[in-house]
Amino acid sequence: MGGETPGTSRRQLLGLVGAGAIGLAAGGVGGAVATAAARPDAHATGRPGAGAVPFRGTHQAGIVTPAQDRLHFAAFSMNPGATRSDLVALLKDWTAAAERLTRGEEVGDGMEPDNALLPPDDTGEATGLGPGNLTITFGFGRSLFVGRQGGDQQGGEQPSPDPDPFGLRSRLPREFEPLPSFAFDLLDDTQSGGDLCVQACADDPQIAVHAIRNLSRIAAGRAHLAWSQLGFGRTASTSRAQDTPRNLFGFKDGTANVMAEDTAGLAEHIWVGDEAPAWLRGGSYLVARKIQMTIETWDRSSLGEQERIFGRTKREGAPLTGHGEFDAPDFAAALPGSGEPVIDVAAHVRLAHPAQNRGRRMLRRGYNYVDGSNGLGQLGAGLFFISFQRSPDTFVRVQRSLQPDLLNEYIRHIGSGLWAVPGGIGPGEYVGQALFE
Ligand SMILES: C=CC1=C(C)c2cc3[nH]c(cc4nc(cc5[nH]c(cc1n2)c(C)c5CCC(=O)O)C(CCC(=O)O)=C4C)c(C)c3C=C
């Protein structure tokens, strides 16, 4: 697996030849060869799935890209005994495949191998769906640099005896410390950690799932899927052009996010700068937290209580001290008579606000999830929280500040991971290339 043909693939050439032979005007593009590559109009038709996000650029796609509606997030572990050259080969193969996938093309030689006794390179379920604004964002776990040590959250894997399995220890950024334990954490190590992470976001869940499935096949013999999570209904806007979505508690989520248009805010708070080794500049740190929400209990709480917990109104998403969603909260405002603060001292927006966190900000890009239900009639539902920040310390600071949060009675963090997301991938480069030079 994983052998990628640079440039036009054999399958695309066959498609073009075939189309010419039978006449495009007659609508004769053969089904099996009708990839987006064989149909250049697929990117511009305006039909569902036609939008494409460039894979290469200054920063990896999938961070400031307007948040798509669907997520498949995956953590991978390197196989025992995998070498540095296995890792480099994997990253090259993933880069080639990801570029094709984000264009809506099949991976490798597509769905039809020369020999029908062989499995196809591409599993096929996204053929004909178009690119679907797919973005694929790659991150490197701390264990890639220092091996799997006892105490690191690590996808239920055994610790690795080698403290420098890929010769990367000296390239570990100073700030890349493991996340500490937080009060109320109930982390499941089979949904935590990972040597590598891949965030696939798209307009269509089948496109996101297809991407992870095929990247996982390509990894065979070198790395394996440790755990993965599906998400739906983005819980953040990352562009002013987007409406603010709602989380499973019914509140608008993502109002006060760092947006794509705020280039100064991104440079200050999201993109890693000169403080880090060159391979990470222009990148970011990705934190993922799987947060279970006890929605049945929440649904029995009064509207007043729900609004007190967040410090915002449910319908408008306005701060309790304002009228419009984007009004700035006034944390000093007090109720006449009692003198009590209008926004509770333990309201989520007060504790998460930069004013409580030495001005630190993060770009949130999470998704709702429902993993079925339990035997007590309760949904296994919650928020797959994803944030990007210039330093892991920003997340640590805000999460510590949330210790007295009123929201904590209704949520539990059950999964966790931290990855360094290298900067953008230039022409002809593979993801993370500068780390190996
Ligand atoms: C450590 C970071 C954060 C975690 C974990 C977190 C969990 C969490 N949040 C909501 C719902 C809302 N969060 C809102 C605002 C908000 N949350 C964080 C950080 C974490 N949230 C920040 C930095 C902010 C912005 C604060 C500000 O600058 O005003 C809001 C309000 C609307 C908005 O601005 O997005 C909601 C609603 C849930 C349900 C949740 C865990 C399940």
Ligand SMILES: [Fe+2]
């Ligand atoms: Fe929040």
